[in-house]
Amino acid sequence: MKSNTTRAVRIITGNQAAALAAKNAKVRVVAAYPITPATPVVEELSKMVETGEMKAHFILVESEHSAMAACIGASAAGSRTFTATSSHGLAYMHELLHYATNARTPVVMAVANRAIGPGWNIWADLSDSISQRDTGWMQFYCSDNQEIYDTIIMAYRIAEHRDVLLPAMVCYDGFVLSHTAMPIEITDVNDFIDEYHPVWRLDFDEPSTHGNILPPDYFMELRREVCEAHERALKVMKEVEREFYEYSGRLTPLILEEYRLEDADVAMVTMGAISSEAKIAVDELRKRGVKAGLLRLKAFRPFPKQEVVEKLGSVEKVYVFDRSVSPGFDGQLFSELKAVLWDLRSPPEVYGRIVGLGGRDVTSRVFEKAVLGELDKKWVMEVIY
Amino acid sequence: MGEKLGKKWEIRFHGRGGQGAVTASKILAEAAYLSGFEAQSIPFFGAERRGAPVMAFTRVSYEAIHERSQVYTPDYVIVLDPIILDAVDVFRGLKDGGSIVINTVKSPMDFQFEQGSLLVATVDATGIAIKNNLLVAGTPVVNMPMLGAFLKIFSHIELETLEEVVMKKFGKNGKANVAAVREAYESTVVEKVRGSGKPSTEDVRRKRAVTMPVSTPSPGVAGRTRFWRDFRPEVDYDVCSNCLSCWLHCPESAIQRVGSRIEIDYEFCKGCLVCSAVCPKKAIRVSREVVV
Amino acid sequence: MRISALPREEYLLPGNAACHGCASSMCLRTVLKALGKNTVLIVPASCTSVYQGMFPNSAIAVPVFNTAFASAAATASGIKASLLQQGIDANVVVWAGDGGTYDIGLQALSGAAERNEDIIYICYNNEMYSNTGIQRSGATPYGAWTTTTWSGKKEHRKDVAELMMSHEVPYVATASAGYLADLYQKVKKAKKMEGFRYIEILSPCPPGWRYPMEKTVEIGKLAVETGMWILYEYEEGHFRLTGVSKAIAEGRRKMKDIGEYLFAQGRFAHLSDGDVVKIREYVEDRWRKLVKMESDMHAASAKFYV
Numbered sequence: 002m003k004s005n006t007t008r009a010v011r012i013i014t015g016n017q018a019a020a021l022a023a024k025n026a027k028v029r030v031v032a033a034y035p036i037t038p039a040t041p042v043v044e045e046l047s048k049m050v051e052t053g054e055m056k057a058h059f060i061l062v063e064s065e066h067s068a069m070a071a072c073i074g075a076s077a078a079g080s081r082t083f084t085a086t087s088s089h090g091l092a093y094m095h096e097l098l099h100y101a102t103n104a105r106t107p108v109v110m111a112v113a114n115r116a117i118g119p120g121w122n123i124w125a126d127l128s129d130s131i132s133q134r135d136t137g138w139m140q141f142y143c144s145d146n147q148e149i150y151d152t153i154i155m156a157y158r159i160a161e162h163r164d165v166l167l168p169a170m171v172c173y174d175g176f177v178l179s180h181t182a183m184p185i186e187i188t189d190v191n192d193f194i195d196e197y198h199p200v201w202r203l204d205f206d207e208p209s210t211h212g213n214i215l216p217p218d219y220f221m222e223l224r225r226e227v228c229e230a231h232e233r234a235l236k237v238m239k240e241v242e243r244e245f246y247e248y249s250g251r252l253t254p255l256i257l258e259e260y261r262l263e264d265a266d267v268a269m270v271t272m273g274a275i276s277s278e279a280k281i282a283v284d285e286l287r288k289r290g291v292k293a294g295l296l297r298l299k300a301f302r303p304f305p306k307q308e309v310v311e312k313l314g315s316v317e318k319v320y321v322f323d324r325s326v327s328p329g330f331d332g333q334l335f336s337e338l339k340a341v342l343w344d345l346r347s348p349p350e351v352y353g354r355i356v357g358l359g360g361r362d363v364t365s366r367v368f369e370k371a372v373l374g375e376l377d378k379k380w381v382m383e384v385i386y
Numbered sequence: 387m388g389e390k391l392g393k394k395w396e397i398r399f400h401g402r403g404g405q406g407a408v409t410a411s412k413i414l415a416e417a418a419y420l421s422g423f424e425a426q427s428i429p430f431f432g433a434e435r436r437g438a439p440v441m442a443f444t445r446v447s448y449e450a451i452h453e454r455s456q457v458y459t460p461d462y463v464i465v466l467d468p469i470i471l472d473a474v475d476v477f478r479g480l481k482d483g484g485s486i487v488i489n490t491v492k493s494p495m496d497f498q499f500e501q502g503s504l505l506v507a508t509v510d511a512t513g514i515a516i517k518n519n520l521l522v523a524g525t526p527v528v529n530m531p532m533l534g535a536f537l538k539i540f541s542h543i544e545l546e547t548l549e550e551v552v553m554k555k556f557g558k559n560g561k562a563n564v565a566a567v568r569e570a571y572e573s574t575v576v577e578k579v580r581g582s583g584k585p586s587t588e589d590v591r592r593k594r595a596v597t598m599p600v601s602t603p604s605p606g607v608a609g610r611t612r613f614w615r616d617f618r619p620e621v622d623y624d625v626c627s628n629c630l631s632c633w634l635h636c637p638e639s640a641i642q643r644v645g646s647r648i649e650i651d652y653e654f655c656k657g658c659l660v661c662s663a664v665c666p667k668k669a670i671r672v673s674r675e676v677v678v
Numbered sequence: 679m680r681i682s683a684l685p686r687e688e689y690l691l692p693g694n695a696a697c698h699g700c701a702s703s704m705c706l707r708t709v710l711k712a713l714g715k716n717t718v719l720i721v722p723a724s725c726t727s728v729y730q731g732m733f734p735n736s737a738i739a740v741p742v743f744n745t746a747f748a749s750a751a752a753t754a755s756g757i758k759a760s761l762l763q764q765g766i767d768a769n770v771v772v773w774a775g776d777g778g779t780y781d782i783g784l785q786a787l788s789g790a791a792e793r794n795e796d797i798i799y800i801c802y803n804n805e806m807y808s809n810t811g812i813q814r815s816g817a818t819p820y821g822a823w824t825t826t827t828w829s830g831k832k833e834h835r836k837d838v839a840e841l842m843m844s845h846e847v848p849y850v851a852t853a854s855a856g857y858l859a860d861l862y863q864k865v866k867k868a869k870k871m872e873g874f875r876y877i878e879i880l881s882p883c884p885p886g887w888r889y890p891m892e893k894t895v896e897i898g899k900l901a902v903e904t905g906m907w908i909l910y911e912y913e914e915g916h917f918r919l920t921g922v923s924k925a926i927a928e929g930r931r932k933m934k935d936i937g938e939y940l941f942a943q944g945r946f947a948h949l950s951d952g953d954v955v956k957i958r959e960y961v962e963d964r965w966r967k968l969v970k971m972e973s974d975m976h977a978a979s980a981k982f983y984v
Contacts, residue, residue, distance in 0.1 A: 029763045032756055058759040063789030067752030070745060070786065074720070074756030077743055080763055082756070100746055105598050166597075201598050203718050203741040203757070205768060210601040210736030212744035219733050222596040404885070437698055596733070603739040606693030607731025614698065630681040634858050635895055637696060637704035639688040654692035658699040659892035 009187045015178035018146045018185055019085060019111040019171070020045035022153035024055040025190050026109075028083040029197070032060040032071035034090060037123045038175040039113040042085035065090035069097035069108070076106035077211060079202035081157060084108070087175060088115035088129045095133065101168040102137030102227055104212060105201070107160035108168040109153060110138075114273065114324075115175040116359040124360020125174040127273055127325040131301070131333050137227050139169040139234060140301040141255065142272040147185040149173050151245065151253035152299075154190050158241045159255070163200050164233040174274040174324070176360065188249045231303040238300065256305045258297040259312055261287065265294030267372050268316040268349075270338055272298045275324055275356065275363045282368030293372055298334065306341050313342060318350045320371050324357045331355075331379075356381045394447035395540070396457045400476050401466035402614065403438045404522075406529030410466070411442035413555060414533055417548045418446040426451045437614035437656055439474050446542065462540065465489060466532050468512070469675065473613035477501065482583075485539050487574070489528055494577035502583040509535040509574040511566075518566040520559075525616055530556075534567035538574040545571055606654065611638070615657030618675045619650060625669035632661035632670060679859050685711045694737035696729035699891030701855035701881040701898060702802045703729055706738075706773060708858045709800060712865035715740060717769040718757060722750040722783060724775035725809045726802075748782045750774045751790035754797045762796075769798060769869055776803040776817035779878075780838050784816075787838070791845040794873045798865075801838065802881040812886045819906070820960060821953045823945040824886075830948060834960050839878045843912045847874040850912040851920075854880040856898025860909065860921050867911075880907045888944025897942060903931075904939040905961045908968055917971050927969050936961060 013021070019042045023031065031050065033043045049055035058075075062068045065086050072082040086094065091112055101108050116126035130140060141156065143149045149171065156169040173179060203211070215223060238255040246252045260280050262268060267286075271279050276297040286293035296312050298305070313319055319342070323332025330336060335353030342348040354371050357363035366385040370376045397414065401407030408429040415427035426445040443457040459479045463486040465471065471488070477499040480486060485505040488497070491513070494506035515526035530552055537545055545568070552567055553560040621632075626647070633641045633648050640655040641648050650661070662670040689710035696703035702725055710717065718741040721727055727744055731737045745753040750772045758770040779787060779801040787799065806824050807813040813826040817838070821830045842850045849871050853861040861879060868875040882897040884890065889897055901907035902922045909923040918924070925931040936958050940946040949957075 030756060030759045032752075032759075058763050060755050060759055061793065062752055062755070063785060063792075066748060067755075067786045067789055070749035070752035071756030071759070074743065074745070074753035075760035076756075078718075078757040078760035078764075080760035082760075096746055097749065103599060201600065203743065205716050205718075205741060205766075208603060208715075208739055208741045210603070210730060210738055210742040210744070212599050213601050213730050213736055213742070214728065214732040215596070215599050216732050219596050223599055226595065226597050438695060599733060601731070601733050601736040603691060603737070604735045605691040605737075607691070607735045607737045608693055608695035608729075611693045634681050634684065634708070635704060637700045637707070637894070638694070639690050639692045639707055643686055651692055656698050658894075660699050660704070660894055663892040664895050 010184050011187055012182050012184045013146065014041065014180050014182050015146045015149050015173050016041040016113065016180065017045055018150040019153060020049065021187055022150045023083040024049055025187070026154045026157050026194050027081060027196055029057050029080040030060070030072070030075035030082045031057055031084065032062050032068045032075070032082070033084045034062055034065045034068045034086070036065070036087050036090040038115060038179040039085045039087040039090070039111065041179070042111055042113075065093045066097060069094040069101065072108045073097060073101050073104055073106045076108050077104065077203060079197070079199045081197035082108050083110070085111040085113070087113040088117050088123075091129045091133060092117055095136070098133055098136035098138055098168070103223060105166040106168060107157070107166055109156045109160055110168070110170045111149070111153065112170045112172040113175040113179040114172050122359040123175065125177045125274070125324065126358050126360065127172070127174075127323075128358070130170060130172045131325040133170070134302060134333065137167065139167055139231070139303065141169065141171050141299055142301060143171065143173040143178065144274050144276045144297065146178060146181070146183045147251070148253055149178065150185055150187065151249070151251060152255070154194060155241050155245050155253070155255060157194060159234055159237050161197060162237045165230050165237055166200060167227070167230050167234060172273065177274045186251070190248075193245065193248045234303050235305060254299050256300045257308055257312070258299060260295040260297070262294030262296060262312060264292060265316055266292040267318045267320070268294050268296050268313055269368055269372065270296045270298065270319060270321045270334065272301060272334060273324060275322060278363055278365040279322070279368045281365035282372070285365065285369050286372055291372060301334070304337060304341070309338065309341050310344055313349060314345060316349050319352070320368075321351065321353045322356050322368065322371075323353065324363070326355050326358065353379060354381050355379055394445065394449070394451070395462065395542075396460045397444040397446070397462040397464065398457050398460040399442040399444070399464045399466065400470055400474055401440055401442075401529070402470060403440050404525070405466050406527055407440055407442045407466055410464070410529035410533055411444045413548070413551050414444045414536070415446070417543050417551045418444070420547050420551065421543045423447060423542070424449060424451050426453075428456065430456060438608055439470055439613070460484065462486070462536070464532055464536055466511070466528050469613050469615070473609060480504065487532065487535050487539065489532055494575060494579050497579060499581040500583070500585045501581045503578060503580045505539055505576060506579045507535060507539050507574050507576045509570050511535065511570055514566050514569050514573070518562045518569070520562060520566055530563040531566040531570035534570035535574040538571055539576055611654045611656050612652055615655060615675050617657040617659055617672050619655065619657065619659055619662050619670045619672055621648065621650065622669045622671060623647065625667050627667050627669070629666060631664045631666060635660050635664045679863060681859065684862060685714070687711065689715070689739045691737045691739055694729045695731055696725070697885055697891075699884045699894045700725070700729065701883065701894045702726060702775075702804065704894065705802055705855050705858070705861060705879050705881060708862050709773070709865050710740060712862045713740075713769050713771060713869060716767070717771055718743060720745055720750050720754040720757065720770070720772045722774050722778035723747040723809065724778055726773055726775070728809060747778055749786055750778055750783050751786040751795070751797070751799060754799070755790050755793070755795045758795060758797050770796070772797065772799040774799070774801055775809065776801060776805060776815050777807045777809075779803070780816035780836060784838070788841075788845065791842055791847050791874045791876065794847060796872055796874070798868050798875045798877065801876070801878045803878055804881045804883040804886060805835070806883070806886050808883050808886045820957055821946060821949050823948065830953065839876065842876040843917070846915065847876060848872065848914055849875040851877045852880070852907070852909050853877060854898045854902050854907055854909065855882055856895055856900070856902060857909070857921055864911065886945070888947075889942055893942070897939070900934070900939040900942060903934045904936045905933050905965055906936065906939050908964065910968065917975050919968065919972055927972070
C-alpha cells in the first residue's frame with residue numbers, strides 16, 4: 002500500500018462520486034448533455050471545469066448523439082474523455098456506441114440506469130444499458146457509491162490498456178444510487194493513473210485516415226480483434242483490481258463478487274444495486290437453515306464465463322434476478338447465465354425472476370421469498386416488505 | 387428431362403460502372419426465365435464509382451437455385467469492356483473448357499490464358515453500339531449487343547426471346563437495341579483456343595490483422611484509374627500558354643506542374659476531359675482511348 | 679489571383695475513386711491546398727467516404743477522421759477540444775455533403791455554430807444524396823429529378839448558409855466549383871479567422887445532374903451567372919456579395935437567363951414553362967433579399983457615421 006495515499010471520506014451521491022472520479026482520473030475532455038437522473042454529473046463537472054478545479058475542456062453539446070461523437074473525436078485526437086447519460090440519452094447514442102468500439106477509442110461513460118418510455122419513467126431499470134449489450138462496450142454494474150468512484154477510475158486503466166482499447170460504461174441504478182448519499186473515500190489517485198498516452202492518434206506529420214471503408218476482405222478481422230480484446234480485458238481487469246487494492250486498500254471487484262457462496266446449495270445471481278439487498282436475504286435465509294449464497298456480476302461485458310461456471314459449478318439451484326427484460330424472451334442475465342451453465346456436465350436448476358422495472362422498489366424480502374419457493378411466477382409484481 | 391437434372395450454368399459479367407453490366411445480367415436472367423429456366427441475377431457492389439471495374443453474375447438452371455453467393459468458377463464470362471482486360475483477370479476461375487465472350491476488335495486467337503482450352507468469342511460491340519446510336523453522354527453502351535454475342539455460344543435461349551425482353555425493357559430505344567443484339571449475334575467470331583494449361587496457384591491476397599481501422603495515404607486507391615479512361619486528353623504544347631487552368635481544375639490531381647509546363651499523368655487520368663473544357667486556348671485535344 | 683500562386687503540394691492523391699468530372703474531389707483538392715498540412719479533416723458519410731478509397735489505403739494525405747452521418751460538427755468539436763488541451767494548433771475542418779449538413783447533420787451543425795466552436799465547416803453541396811445514388815435532400819432545388827422525386831421536387835430548397843448567418847458566426851461564405859480561385863481565397867481567409875466558419879460550395883455532379891462529365895466547371899459558373907447560386911461573404915456581421923454575383927448586382931454584368939442553366943442538365947429536362955417561371959420567381963426573390971441585405975448593411979453603417 003502506498004504511503005502517500007490521502008484518504009478523505011465524504012458523504013456524497015453516486016452522481017457526485019462519478020463526477021469526482023472523472024476529475025481525479027485526469028479526464029481532459031468532457032462532452033455531455035443533461036438527462037435525469039444523470040444530470041447532476043453534468044452540472045458537477047461543468048462547475049469544476051469553470052472554477053478551474055478540473056483541468057479539462059467541457060463541450061456543452063446539444064444532444065447525447067453529439068456528446069458521444071465529441072468524445073470519440075477527442076479520444077482519437079489524444080485526450081482522455083468522459084460523459085454521463087441515462088435512458089433515452091443512451092438509446093440516442095446507440096449508433097455511436099458501436100462507432101466507439103470499432104474506432105477503438107477508450108471512452109469511459111457513467112450510466113445512471115433508468116427505464117425507457119413511454120410512458121415517461123425516470124426511475125431505476127437496467128434495460129437502457131442492457132440493450133446496449135452488443136455494442137462492444139465493456140459494462141460494469143455497481144452496487145454502492147464507493148464502487149462508482151473506484152470503478153470509473155479503474156475503467157480508464159482497463160479501457161486504455163494496449164491489449165484492450167475498448168470503451169467502457171460504468172452503470173449504477175438511477176436514484177437508488179445516483180441520488181442516494183453515502184460516505185465514500187475519495188482516494189487521491191494521482192499515482193494510480195497517469196495522463197493519457199494513446200496508442201494511436203491523429204498525427205499531422207505522419208497523416209493517416211481513420212475509419213474509411215473496410216471491405217469484406219478485412220471487416221471480420223477487425224470484429225474478431227474486438228472480441229479478442231474483450232477476452233484480454235478480463236485478464237487486465239484482474240491485474241487492475243489487484244493493483245487498485247494495493248494502492249487504496251479497497252478490494253473493489255471488477256468481474257464479480259461472491260457472498261457466502263463457498264458452501265451454498267442455492268445461489269442468487271444479480272447485478273447492480275439490488276445485489277446489496279440480496280446480501281441481506283442471504284443472511285436471513287442462512288438463519289432459517291437455507292444454505293444460500295450470492296453471486297453478483299460486476300462485469301456483464303466481457304461476460305466472465307469461466308469464473309461464473311467455477312462459482313456455480315457445485316450449487317443445486319440458481320435464482321437469477323433481472324432488473325430488465327427482453328420482450329419476447331426473458332431477463333437477459335437469466336438467458337445468458339443459462340447459456341454459460343450449459344457447459345457444465347450436470348448444470349444446476351436455473352430460475353429467472355423479473356424484478357424492479359421502472360423503479361418498482363426491490364427489498365431483500367423478494368429474494369428471500371423467491372428462494373423459499375413462495376414466488377413461483379417469473380414476474381415479481383409486488384413490493385414486499 | 388433426366389439428363390437435365392442438376393444442369394446449371396454460371397455466367398460472370400465484367401464491365402465498368404455505368405456500362406450496364408448489372409442490367410445485362412438481369413435481362414439475361416429474364417430471358418432465361420421466359421425460356422423455362424430458373425434464373426438469378428446478382429450485382430456485385432464494390433465501393434467504386436462510375437468508371438470503376440464492376441462485376442455481375444447470372445445463374446441459369448433447370449432446378450431451383452439455392453446459391454446466394456457470388457460466382458467463383460463460372461462456365462461463361464462476358465467482358466463488356468476491352469479496356470478492362472488489362473486491369474482485371476477476367477479469366478480467373480473460368481472452368482477449363484468453358485467459354486468467354488469479349489468485346490474487342492481482336493480475334494479469338496489473340497488471347498492467352500491458363501486454362502487448357504476455352505471457347506473464345508469476339509465481337510466489336512463498341513462499333514455496333516456506335517453504329518446503332520446506343521450512346522449515353524457520348525459513351526457507347528455495349529451491354530445489349532454483348533448479350534446478342536453471348537447467345538451465339540449459349541444455345542439454351544432463343545434470340546427472339548432475348549429480343550422480346552430487350553424491347554420491353556428499352557421502350558422507345560428498344561428497336562435500336564434489338565438491331566444491335568442481332569447484329570452482334572451475326573458478327574460474333576467463335577473459335578476454340580488452346581491455353582497454357584498451367585494454372586497458377588499463388589494466392590494474390592495477403593491478409594493482415596486489423597487492430598485499428600486506420601489507413602495510409604497512397605496514390606491509386608482505386609487502382610490504376612487509367613483503365614477508367616474512354617477518352618484521352620493530349621496537350622498541344624505549341625498552343626498551350628501554360629495558364630494552369632487545367633492544372634487547377636483537374637479533379638484527379640492527374641495534371642502536374644513539371645518545370646515550367648504541365649504534364650498529364652496518364653497512369654491515373656480518368657479522361658473526364660474537364661481539362662480540355664476549361665482550356666482557354668483549346669490546347670488540349672481529345673481522342674478516343676485506343677486499346678493496344 | 680494568379681493560379682501559379684497556388685501551392686504545388688497535392689493532398690488529394692491521384693487514382694482516387696471519385697466519378698469522372700467530380701466537383702467534390704476537384705474542390706477538396708483546392709481546399710486542401712489552401713489549408714495545408716496542419717489540417718485534420720472530419721468526413722461524415724458522403725461521396726468522400728467512398729472516393730478516399732478503402733482500407734488499408736487512403737487518397738487523402740492529411741489526417742482524416744471519418745465519422746457517423748449526423749455527427750460531423752460534434753466530432754470536430756471534440757477533436758478541437760482535444761487539440762486545444764494538448765496545445766496543438768491545427769485547422770479542424772469538416773468536409774461534409776449536403777445530406778450531412780442540411781438534413782441529418784443539421785442539429786450537430788447548429789449546436790457547434792451556436793457554441794462558436796473554433797472549426798471550419800465546409801459543405802460541398804451537390805443538391806442531393808449522390809453517394810446513395812441520387813435521392814432528394816433538403817438542398818435539392820424545386821423541380822429537380824432525383825430517384826425519390828421522379829416527377830420533380832415539389833418544394834424549394836432550404837438555405838443553410840443563410841441559417842448560419844442567423845447563428846451570427848464569425849464567417850459564412852458561399853463558393854462554386856466554377857470559381858476555384860475564389861474558393862481558394864475564401865478558405866485562406868477563413869483559415870486566418872477564429873471561431874466557427876462555414877463555407878458552402880455548390881458542387882455539380884455529372885451523374886446526378888445528368889450533364890456530360892467535362893462540363894462540371896461550366897455548370898458551376900452558369901449557376902452563378904444565372905443567379906441560381908449567389909456568391910457572398912458574411913464576415914463579423916457584415917454581408918457582401920462577391921465575384922460574379924457582385925458584378926451582376928452592380929450592373930457590370932448582365933444576369934443570364936435561368937433556362938441556360940436548367941436545360942444544360944438532364945435533371946431539369948422535364949420542367950414545364952410554369953415550373954421555370956416558379957424557379958425564376960424564387961431566384962428573383964432571393965436576389966432581392968440578398969441585395970437588400972447588402973444595401974441595408976451599407977445604409978446602417980452610413981447612418982452610424984452621420
